[in-house]
Amino acid sequence: DAMVIQNPRYQVTQFGKPVTLSCSQTLNHNVMYWYQQKSSQAPKLLFHYYDKDFNNEADTPDNFQSRRPNTSFCFLDIRSPGLGDAAMYLCATSRGWGPGSEAFFGQGTRLTVV
């Protein structure tokens, strides 16, 4: 059974039109992450939550926002998508920070901007 679920798997949005990607988890993990992965590149961390504590990476564009209304759900909002935001967006969870708290990833949402 899938433990980290991302919806939708594929999302097409128009240039400049706000879009929201969602992630849910059944693991009751404290930490949730959002990564951006462009073609042929490694995943790049955008932000993460430890419970409700939000941590933004220094180079994450202001165009990207996140919400975590409860333990199970986390959302990635892109306020005005540009062509350069086309990528795979990966959600991950982990129990905590320490050793043994390996991260579990969802299947990703592939975003196309037209």
Added chain:
Amino acid sequence: DAKTTQPTSMDCAEGRAANLPCNHSTISGNEYVYWYRQIHSQGPQYIIHGLKNNETNEMASLIITEDRKSSTLILPHATLRDTAVYYCIVRPSNAGGTSYGKLTFGQGTILTVHP
């Protein structure tokens, strides 16, 4: 953060052992070595992690040198389904600091297993 260096790509014959090296010469005493892999169009998958002792699980073995400056991930009997990008990641484990607990991916090694 300690950085890692991995070969860009490697090949392996099906059924043979795949040995994937990783250099992490600036690793700190409180940092663990993690390995993940990413099969095409899927999310990354955890494989194994270690601090200084060698580790083995059902997927792989991890050999860490005594000085901890490098490690090798071993897939003992590679199959075609092991074709993936393999990421070696050094992850801080102490509380405090902006990098605490984060998983930062490098470029990884593309492993291709041939029939």
